[in-house]
Amino acid sequence: MNDLILNKLERRLGRLYAKQRLGIERDHEAQIFGQGINFFHIENWYSSHSLIRNALKLTGLYWRGRRNAARVQIKNNDIHFQTLPNAFNGFTLLHISDFHADMSEGAMRRLEEILPELRYDLCVLTGDYRGATFGPFDAALERMQPVLSRIKTPVYGVLGNHDTIRMVPELEAMGIRMLLNECVRISRQDESIYLAGIDDAHYFRVDNIEKVATNFPHGAFSILLSHTPEIYRQAAHAGFDLLLSGHTHGGQICLPGSIPITLDSVLPRKMGSGAWKYYEMFGYTSAGVGSSIVTVRLNCLPEITLHRLWRAPASAQ
Numbered sequence: 001m002n003d004l005i006l007n008k009l010e011r012r013l014g015r016l017y018a019k020q021r022l023g024i025e026r027d028h029e030a031q032i033f034g035q036g037i038n039f040f041h042i043e044n045w046y047s048s049h050s051l052i053r054n055a056l057k058l059t060g061l062y063w064r065g066r067r068n069a070a071r072v073q074i075k076n077n078d079i080h081f082q083t084l085p086n087a088f089n090g091f092t093l094l095h096i097s098d099f100h101a102d103m104s105e106g107a108m109r110r111l112e113e114i115l116p117e118l119r120y121d122l123c124v125l126t127g128d129y130r131g132a133t134f135g136p137f138d139a140a141l142e143r144m145q146p147v148l149s150r151i152k153t154p155v156y157g158v159l160g161n162h163d164t165i166r167m168v169p170e171l172e173a174m175g176i177r178m179l180l181n182e183c184v185r186i187s188r189q190d191e192s193i194y195l196a197g198i199d200d201a202h203y204f205r206v207d208n209i210e211k212v213a214t215n216f217p218h219g220a221f222s223i224l225l226s227h228t229p230e231i232y233r234q235a236a237h238a239g240f241d242l243l244l245s246g247h248t249h250g251g252q253i254c255l256p257g258s259i260p261i262t263l264d265s266v267l268p269r270k271m272g273s274g275a276w277k278y279y280e281m282f283g284y285t286s287a288g289v290g291s292s293i294v295t296v297r298l299n300c301l302p303e304i305t306l307h308r309l310w311r312a313p314a315s316a317q
């Protein structure tokens, strides 16, 4: 590996985490069976990709699916919290997930058109910047650059199961503050909320929710970014108020009625896309802006999301 990247990672993450994280990647990169939360990883089984593409071409669905993959929707999600500090009433987060930038050209172009019109206070990115799960990442980062230049700062991000830790120095050089089992405080007037992010929990299993949850005061309003929503139990019981995630692509190729064939996840189907709640924690699973495996979407359009946080009225408490 490039010594320059290694030095940057050691400075950024500390020698131990950098060494451990790179070692885990080296051991398991592109494994089809047996690593991660679920057993089978179709995204790593590369010969399946052309099979799916050819099957879609035979059934005549391929070109419609290709066009759908560029039809990025803007979703609005209003959430009411009893615990939100008053200064954050109306606070808006732009949430973008699953870029797969180097294989989602149509969606990236559409995103570039949409972004300048949007109003928000902060942007969060929930991982999967690269199309493939291993190999070069330069093309993905190169395609991310013009998209990022249209996003207003501050921008926070986490890594997905398609990403490598080696992408972090360049992602941060582009202006994304990556949260790798880390937490930051966001202040408004004299009040604060906490934004935490974990490293990939789905495939490399390098998440540490306990560590991030001890980095803010007990009972403080907190948001967790995780590429996968599969850690919903750990997040809710650690006391997070909101979990923002992606990974499932909402199924990406769905049956009529938006019924996913697979979510590539271990979680209840109702958490596979959109807003949900688990105990006191609100959650949102983005269907993602890009596409993976095959650049096709059926009965499941790509999205970006504006989450508006509201203080729940006293009567609702």
Ligand SMILES: [Fe+2]
Binding pocket: 098, 100, 128, 160, 162, 247, 248, 249, 288, 292
């Ligand atoms: Fe993804």
